[in-house]
Amino acid sequence: MKIVVKNVINSPRCITKEDGQKIFDLINSSLKNGERTTLDFNEITQFASPFFNFAIGQLLRDISVTSLRSLLIFENLDMTGKQVIERVIENAVQYHSNSQHRDIVNEILDKKSKEFE
């Protein structure tokens, strides 16, 4: 399956979570079924993390990062977009592998709080 991102979001900007969710909804099932999927970023010029958190980051809830990298192909993606995607994937791996994430956050904040008292 190949998806031309600009045709789905009707914009040259991959920046909002709403547009990211549209992409996620289109590719999630096929990736879970092991189908190779291509996202074509032709004519996309602006990138931000909310889009990719929703489009890509939440994919890792259901598939491994190894599967993601072998099944999901990015075409015509410039270096700025690649940087944001790589950061999102790295962050998503951390997020999904750590079910105690919030507890750790709270522990850190609690420690800081006690230091302040």
Added chain:
Amino acid sequence: MKTQKIIKIPRLNDGSNDFRKLFEIFDSVKELNENIKFDFSLCVFLRPNAVAFLGGLARYIEYNEGIVSFDWNSCLDEKVIANIRQNGFAKAFGALQEPWTGESIPYREDKVVDANGIMDYLTDGWLKHEWVHMSKRLTDAIAGKMWEIYNNAFEHSETHIGVFSCGQHFKKEENVLFSVVDFGQGIPTKIRNYVANFDPVSAQKLPADACLRWAFTRGNTTSIKEGVPRGLGLDLLKEFVQLNEGKLEVYSNEGYVRIDKDGESYQNLQGISFKGTIFHITLRCDEKYYRFIDEPNS
């Protein structure tokens, strides 16, 4: 009938004492049940951070059913009046003269999220301006990082009145200043409320500096939509500013952040508690100063 209080706007630059003056003005009007007139007779200098802040403050007062007026005739300094006419601030608050293109980044109000409007403002409104000597790739990259600020403000501040922006190009220094202000709950308050879900007793004791440091750390987020990793926007912004020797300052509640090439610092400001957040960023205007993370540091 409400009485009218006159607020005299002082000289306002972008140092810590100037932000303190802005917060004092906010404190002096936030609980008032009076109409407010802003007087510029003492104002001989007005940075864009102050313009964005005063615009937001005026809308805040209006939201609370006060009437705000600006006494343009009280402004005796020609540069100040020219600047607030040029950047559209005067027009936004009733002056007749249309803004014009110059060294200012226009004053802008966004009551609700308008992603394309904001990105057009960033890219066409000033990043493509003749005084910004940058490639399209770089202007697009900067716009994406600036969007992270707006997204953060709209998603987390729960502002009722919107987000306010203004900036200025400084030819001699070859840089631009750009400020984004909201009058929402503030980042430390947001984090305290999040932590309160797990530990309400200690949550309210969390110092602002620790909350802000946490907010600027990769992967940390108060967003609760399960399955969607978040917490990258401020980290990406921080990385970009440091890599390109810009400067980012954030005032939120009683906390202050400064990020530049020398590192990052987080402080608690004594005697200040601003109900909102200000992002104040300094960027260089010339491509030769910039590099991307994939490029070698030459």
